[in-house]
Amino acid sequence: MKGERMKGSVEKGLAKPIGSEHAVNHVLWARRAAEDQACQNRIDAKALTGRGTLAHLRQQVATLDAAVLDMRELAAKSKSVIGLRAYLVVHQRSHSGYMFLRWRERSSSRHLPWEEAERLDHGSRQLNEWCRSASRLAQEINARHLSAREAIKRIRDQVDQSEPFMFPRSPISV
16 A cells, blocks of 8 residues: 555656656667667567668667767867867757757857857957858757657657567468
8 A cells, every 4th residue: 555556656757658668768768679679579570681670770879879979079179179269069958868069158158059159250260160160060960960869769659659570370380
C-alpha cells in the first residue's frame, strides 16, 4: 500500500514508455538501439543485408557525431582568434540533448543573434570576413545536426509503430 510501487504508476522524470525503456532523448535511444540491435529485430525482414534500419540508424548517429565534432572545432577556433569581439559556443539542451552553436559577446557574455554577430566591427576587414564565414559555417553545421536528429526521430517512430516480423514455420519442421 503506502510506499509500494503500483504497476502503471507515474513517476517523476519518466517519459512515455518505449518498449521496455524510458527515454526522451532520441539520440540516446539511437545509441542504445544500435548497441543491442533492438531495432533490427523489430523492423527488418532481411536483417543481414547491411541496408536495413540498423545500418541507416548507425549512419545518422555517425553524421550527428561528425556534426558535434565540427561544432566543437569551430568553437575552439573562434575562441583562439585574437581580436574578435565575439566567439562561438556550443550549447546543449539538457532535456533533449539538442546541440547548437551560438555567438557570445566577449565583454558581456550575452548571446548575439546571427545578424548582429555578423555586423560587429572587429577592427579589420579580414576579421570581419572570417566572422561572416564562421557564421555561415556554424549555421550549416547546426542544420546538419538538426536534420540528423530529425532522421533519428523518424526511424524511432517507424520502429515504435512497427510490428515484429513473424515468420511462418517451415513445412519440414511440422
